[in-house]
Amino acid sequence: MKDHEHRHGHARDGETHDGHSHGVTADADRRWLSLALTLIVVYMCGEVVVGVLAHSLALISDAAHMLTDAASIVLALVAMRLASRPARGGYTYGLKRAEILSAQANGVTLLVLSAWLAYEAVRRLIAPPEVTGGLVVITALVGIVVNIAAGWAIAKANRSSLNIEGAYQHILTDLYGFIATAIAGAVVLLTGFFRADAIASLFVVVLMLKAGISLVRQSGRIFLEAAPAGLDPDILGGRMAATEQVVEIHDLHIWEITSGQAALSAHVLVTPGGDCHAVRRALQLHLREAYGISHATLQVDHLGEDRTGTGPLLHITTRPDGSAKDGGEPPHEEDIHGPVHRPGPHTP
Known part of the structure; x- marks a missing residue:
C-alpha cells in the first residue's frame, strides 16, 4: 500500500x-x-x-x-x-x-x-x-x-x-x-x-x-461500485481508525464515480468529548493526500450518542470544498453495514 x-x-x-x-x-x-x-x-x-x-x-x-x-x-x-x-x-x-x-x-x-x-x-x-x-x-x-x-x-x-x-x-x-x-x-x-x-x-x-x-x-x-483497483478498503479503514480520538469506523464505502474519480463515505465514532471537527479535518486531509480521495462524506459522532440517544448529536458531512455542514440523525448500531474498524496493535 x-x-x-x-x-x-x-x-x-x-x-x-x-x-x-x-x-x-x-x-x-x-x-x-x-x-x-x-x-x-x-x-x-x-x-x-x-x-x-x-x-x-x-x-x-x-x-x-x-x-x-x-x-x-x-x-x-x-x-x-x-x-x-x-x-x-x-x-x-x-x-x-x-x-x-x-x-x-x-x-x-x-x-x-x-x-x-x-x-x-x-x-x-x-x-x-x-x-x-x-x-x-x-x-x-x-x-x-x-x-x-x-x-x-x-x-x-x-x-x-x-x-x-x-x-x-x-x-x-x-x-x-x-x-x-x-x-x-x-x-x-x-x-x-x-x-x-x-x-x-x-x-x-x-x-x-x-x-x-x-x-x-x-x-x-x-x-458495480467496487473500490478502485489497488485500494484495499480494510487497510484504508484500519488507518482511518488509527487517527487520534477515533474509536470506530463503520459503514465505510469506497467507489468510483468515473475512472480516476473516487468517492468515500463512512460513519466515524470519536471519544466522548473529542473534537469531531478536528477529526473530520484530519481524516479528510489523510484521504486526500494519501489516497487522492477528495470527495469524502463523513458522519462524525461521539461514542455512545448514536446508541443511547442521549447528549447532543453531531452529524458532520464534508462538502467537496472541505467545509462542513451539520444536521441529521446518525444510524443506530443495528443499522451498521459491512466491517467495523477499530484502533489496535494490529491496525494496518
Whole structure:
C-alpha cells in the first residue's frame, strides 16, 4: 500500500489535488482524438479495397478492427461531451459515467468482432484462398505507420480516463495486428504458404480478446461500485481508525464515480468529548493526500450518542470544498453495514 500512497500522495504535473483536472484540457483531448479518427478512417477505406483485391483475410480483419477503432473514438468524443455537462436534475453526478459506458461498449465490440474473425480464420485454415503477398506486405507497412501516428495522437490525450484508454487499446491492438499481417504477407510472398494469412488473423483475435476482456472488467468494476483497483478498503479503514480520538469506523464505502474519480463515505465514532471537527479535518486531509480521495462524506459522532440517544448529536458531512455542514440523525448500531474498524496493535 505504500506504493499506492506514493502514487496518490502527490499531484501529477498540471493536476490539482482534487484529482478532477489534468494537464491536458478536454478541448485538447478532443483535438487529438479527432486527428486520430481522421487518420484511421482515410486509411481504412483504402485497406478494404486492397484487402478484397488481395483476397487477404488478415487485411480485411485489420480493416474491420480499424472500423471499431473509429467507432471507439467517436464514442469517446460523444461521451466526453456528455461527461462535461454539469450536474442537474436527477443526475446528481452529471453524466460522468457516460465515459464508462463508452469504455464498456468498446470492450464488448472487441469481444464480438474477435469471435467473428476467429470463425473466419479457422475456415480459411481449412480451405486457404490464394493471397497476394506483395499487396499485403505494402498495405500492412503503411498501416503500421498510420497506427503509430494515431496511437501517438491518442497518447497525448488524458489516458487516465478509461474512455480514452479504451480507444488507445483499440489502436495498440491494431498496430500489433498490422505487424503480424506484414509478417504473414512476407511469408506468403516468399514461400507461398497461404495459411500464414489466417494465422496472422488468429494472432489479432488473441490481442482483441485480451484488450476486450480488460475493458469490460474495468468498466464493470465501476458500474458495480467496487473500490478502485489497488485500494484495499480494510487497510484504508484500519488507518482511518488509527487517527487520534477515533474509536470506530463503520459503514465505510469506497467507489468510483468515473475512472480516476473516487468517492468515500463512512460513519466515524470519536471519544466522548473529542473534537469531531478536528477529526473530520484530519481524516479528510489523510484521504486526500494519501489516497487522492477528495470527495469524502463523513458522519462524525461521539461514542455512545448514536446508541443511547442521549447528549447532543453531531452529524458532520464534508462538502467537496472541505467545509462542513451539520444536521441529521446518525444510524443506530443495528443499522451498521459491512466491517467495523477499530484502533489496535494490529491496525494496518
